[in-house]
Amino acid sequence: MVRSVPEKFLVAFSLAGEQRTLVRAVAEELERRLGESTVFYDEWFEFYLAGGEADLKLQRIYLERCELAVICISGEYGNKPWTVAEHAVVRARYMAATGSELDRDRILPLRVGEGHVDGVHLNDHVPDLRGRSPADAAQLIIDRLSYVAPTRIKPAQVPHWPQQTPAFRWPMANHGEAQAAFCNLLMHGSPVRMLPIQGGTETGKSSLAKQMERNVAELLPELRCGRFDFKGGVSQRIETEAFAGSLGLTVPDRSPDSDQLKSVLSQLHHLPRPTVIILDTYDEAGEDGTWLERAFLPQLRRSEWLRIVILGRQVPSGRDAVWESIAAPTVPLTQPDAQAWFEYGRRLNLDVELDLDFVTRLHQLAAGRPAPLRELFDTRRP
Structure with a gap:
């Protein structure tokens, strides 16, 4: 699926590759709840990042083109040149927001692995995602997003139960x-x-x-x-x-x-x-x-x-x-009787003529068991 690139993402993840499995599950859950193309996860936008200005594009996303920057804390994140550069941009955003507590809260650090990251201190509260389900982790992020950008979250288009009886197909006798x-x-x-x-x-x-x-x-x-x-x-x-x-x-x-x-x-x-x-x-x-x-x-x-x-x-x-x-x-x-299987076979328009005596003998041979009878009838469909 090719996602569109919005003017501003609701959430953007910054992470090291070692934690992709954990973070991808959370990103997928988050996108299901917020809508398509609302979440930046780099693998989904490789077509956009490709080229010589990938670093500049990423910097703009984390600095100004997302409502909430989620920083995935781990030792690998703190040691790799690329993620260190991403974190430096996030820190710059934090410093620029010193006059606004709400703007500072548009940066959400979440722990996804062991290890230290410069600028994340012992007294910082960093929720650990490793013991949470993707649904719980997504809810935490949405709660933060609701706080910093409540007007950007649109009610999900929730499907409804059917108003009319569905025309279901039931390939089975009786029941x-x-x-x-x-x-x-x-x-x-x-x-x-x-x-x-x-x-x-x-x-x-x-x-x-x-x-x-x-x-x-x-x-x-x-x-x-x-x-x-x-x-x-x-x-x-x-x-x-x-x-x-x-x-x-x-x-x-x-x-x-x-x-x-x-x-x-x-x-x-x-x-x-x-x-x-x-x-x-x-x-x-x-x-x-x-x-x-x-x-x-x-x-x-x-x-x-x-x-x-x-x-x-x-x-x-x-x-x-x-x-x-x-x-x-x-x-x-209860087990469908021979009459029910006879009527079922007639509805299937089989390639053989059916009579009740023949179906009754089949029913007796199968000891009334539905599985072999259904298989037998299905194999005779034209």
């Missing part, structure tokens, strides 16, 4: 009650924010969960949506990282394995925009499930922007819970 309940969950003004779906083994819960995620991604891309399977896969951390990535979040590097999901979900409250969370195989949630029911679900009453679907052999009951009023009745999920 009509759960599908309708999911559509109702996403509607603008819906009083329901948590949808529990309960079904036994081989009732198609995971297939339904994947269909929900795919439908939102394809037809409602303005909504944020993520699916987490407590059954995991290769590893729980990989599952958590994929889940966080689908929500535009990250798993904090220092987060213990037992707290990774909590860390990701806790970041959501710093970014209140319409979000759909799909939690699959909830019966294997363990301690995460206890935390969800005691700490996370109660917040749904105040979080109109968040909707949650929970699927499993066992799901939370809202009875006598503080979130009971915003939970839908539990939807039971």
Whole structure:
């Protein structure tokens, strides 16, 4: 993506290359919240800096073409000629602002690594970003920006829940009650924010969960949506990282394995925009499930922007819970019978003639399991 070069950035980062991974995540999070081309991060503007006057362009950005200069403090930052030169410009801006406390506060030092930088003293308060999530770090920067340049921050264009029932595609037999309940969950003004779906083994819960995620991604891309399977896969951390990535979040590097999901979900409250969370195989949630029911679900009453679907052999009951009023009745999920698969096959317009007896035999051979039946029908599409 080629960004435009504004007359004045809202935030400009000055950093050493050794801390790029940490700082880039914060810059990306910040740009998501402030808008495209509001944040200066040098790699994004290489096309603009290229040439013989890169140093002069950088000096103008840090000196006068940004509302807030963020200085990423580390030993490498204090020892490299290029970053030392950048810091000298920032110090000049600070000295020029000696008559205005507000202007001095347009420079924000943040620690991203060990080491000393000349001009940053022991009695200076330098918040450490290494123990914070990108969302927390971005919020800190936005809070400072709101203080020094409140009129420059424009309200984000927040997407809304749909006003009309989405025309979702459901490549699965039956499950009509759960599908309708999911559509109702996403509607603008819906009083329901948590949808529990309960079904036994081989009732198609995971297939339904994947269909929900795919439908939102394809037809409602303005909504944020993520699916987490407590059954995991290769590893729980990989599952958590994929889940966080689908929500535009990250798993904090220092987060213990037992707290990774909590860390990701806790970041959501710093970014209140319409979000759909799909939690699959909830019966294997363990301690995460206890935390969800005691700490996370109660917040749904105040979080109109968040909707949650929970699927499993066992799901939370809202009875006598503080979130009971915003939970839908539990939807039971059962295996589609042969008649449902027959009707499903006819809707697909397959390249073979179907009759109910044939589908009934297939249903018996598959022991009613949705996964092989769906695969069999899908392979016969024209």
